[in-house]
Amino acid sequence: MRAIQITEFGGPEVLTVSDVAEPVPGDGQALIAVDRAGINYADTHQVENSYLSKAELPLIPGGEVVGRTADGRRVVALVGAGGYAEKALIYPTRAWDVPDAVTDGQALALIVQGTTAWYMLKHSAHLQAGESVLVHAGAGGVGHLSIQLAKLWGAGRVIATASSEEKRKQTLELGADVAIDGTPEGLKDRILEANGGKPVDIVLEMVGGPTFDESFAALAPFGRLVTFGAASRQAAKPLEPARLMKGSKTVAGFWLVDCLRDPQQFGTALAELFELTASGKLRPIVGGDYALSDATTAHQDMRDRKTIGKLLLDPSR
Template sequence: MRAIQITEFGGPEVLKISDVADPVAGAGQVLITVDRAGINYADTHQVENSYLSKTELPLVPGGEVVGRTEDGRRVVALVGSGGYAEKAVAHAPYAFDVPEGVSDGDALALVLQGTTAWHLLKTSTHLQPGESVLVHAGAGGVGSLAVQLAKLWGAGRVIATASSEEKRKQVLELGADAAIDGEPEGLKDRILEANGGKPVDIVLEMVGGPTFDESFAALARFGRLVTFGAASRQSAAAIDPTRLMKGSKTIAGFWLADCFANPTLLGDPLAELFDLTASGKLRPIVGGEYALSEVATAHEDMRARRTVGKLVLDPTR
C-alpha cells in the first residue's frame, strides 16, 4: 500500500511516499481502510524526534484516521502511528463510531483536538461560569474548538490570540469577545487591555517561551494556566514558587496521551462533542485537505502558521 514512511529524522523534506506492506490486525485490533487521516502539529515534532515520547525508525507518522472497518463500521480511531497510509490498525477500544451528521473532517477535528479542548477547560482548569479565558492560537485546531466550548460553557469573556488580521477575524466569528496579536512583545499589556484592564482567570497556552512568560504575568488571583504544547520550540523562564503563592496561581500541564490508558477519558468527551456538532452548536473548522503526496507542504504550512483549524490528508491521492 502507499504510505508516508520516514527513515531519517528531520523536517518536512523527509516525508516521502513509499510502498509498504499492509498492516495486519492482531488480537483486539481492527483494520481500517483510511478515507482521511488527521495532520497534527505534534506530527512535526515526531518527524524531527523532538516529541515528548521518543520515536523509532522507520516510521509511518499519523495518529488518527477516519474510515471503514472490515465489517463496515464508520469509525474515527487513534492509531498512535501509521495514519499517513491507505490502511491502518487501531486497538478496538480506540475506534469510535462516527454518527450521522458528523463529517470525516469533523470527526478528525474532534478526536484529538476536540477532546484536548474539552479536558483543558473541564479537567485542567475547571472553567466556572463568568470566568475570563485566554485561548492562544485561537484559529488553530484546538483553539478554534476551545473558543466555542468556553462560550457554550458560560465563560464571561473569551480572548483569543492569532497571528494575522484574517485569523483574528475568524476567531471573532467563532464567538471570541476579543482577538489580539499573539506576538510575545507587549503581549501581557494586550491581554489586560482586551479584558477591560483586568488579568484573566484561565489561559490555554501551547506556544511556550516568552509567550508563556507574558501569559503567566497576565494571570489573575486564583488563575489557572495550562500548558499543552511548545510550538515556538523555546523554553519559558523558570517560575519561582513564590510567584505561584502570591496570587494563589496554578500552572498545570496537559498531554492527551495521559488519557490513553482509559478509553472512557476519550470516548465520553468525544460523545458529547459529537452531539454538539450534530446539533449545530459546535462547528469544527477543517482548514485544508492535502493529498498524500502533498504532506510535506502540509507540514511546511502548519509550521509557518499559514493554516487554520484541522488539516486532513487524503491517502487516495
C-alpha cells in the same frame, strides 16, 4: 500500499510517499481502510523525534484516522503512529463509531483537538461561569474549538490570539469577544487591555517561550494556565514556587495520552462533542484537505502558521 514512511528524522522535507507492505493485525487489532488521516502539530514533533514519547525508525507518522473497518463500520480512531497511509491498524478500544450527521473531517477535528479543549476547560482549568479565558492560536485546531466550548459553557469573556488580521477575524466569528496579536513582545499589556484592564482567569497556552512568560504575567489571582505544547520550540523562564504562591496561581500541564487511561470517560467526552456538532452548536472547521503526496507542504504550512482549523491528508491522492 501508499504511505508516508520516514527513514530519518527531520523537518517536513523527510515526508515522502513510499510503497510499503500492508500492516498485519496482531492480537486485538483490526485493519482499517483510511479515508482521511488527521494532521496534528504533535506530528511535526514526532517527525523530528522531539515529542514527549520517542519514535523509532522507520516510521509512518499520523496518530489519528477515519475510515471503514472490514465489516463496514465508519470509525475514527487513535493509532499513535501509522496514520499517513492507505490502511492502518487500530485497537477497538481506541476506535469510535462516527454518527451519520458528523463528517469525516469533523470527526478528526474532534478526536484530538476537540477532546483536548474539552479536558483542558473542564478538568485542567475547571472553568466556572463568568470567568475570562485567553485562548492562544485561536484559529488553530484546538483553539477554534476552545473558543466555542468556553462560550457554550458560560465563560464571561473569551480573548483569542492569532498571527494575522484574517485569523483574528475568524476567531471573532467563532465567538471570541476580542482578538489580539499573539506576538510575544508587549503581549501582557495587550491581554490586560483586552480584558478591560484586568488579568485573566484562564489561559490555554501551547506556544511556549516568551509567550508562556507573558501569559503567566497576565494571570489573575487564583488563575490557571494550562500548557499543552511548545510550538515556538523555545523554553520558558524557570518558574520558581514563590511565583506561584504570590497570586495563588496554578500552572497545569496537559497531554491527551494521559486521558486514555480512562477510555470510558474519553468516549463520553467524544460523544458529547459529536452531539454538539450534530446539533449545530459546535462548528469544527476543516482548514485544509491535502493529498498524501503533499504532506511536506501540509507540515510546512502548519509550522508557518498559514493554516486554520483541522488539516487532513487524503491517502487516495
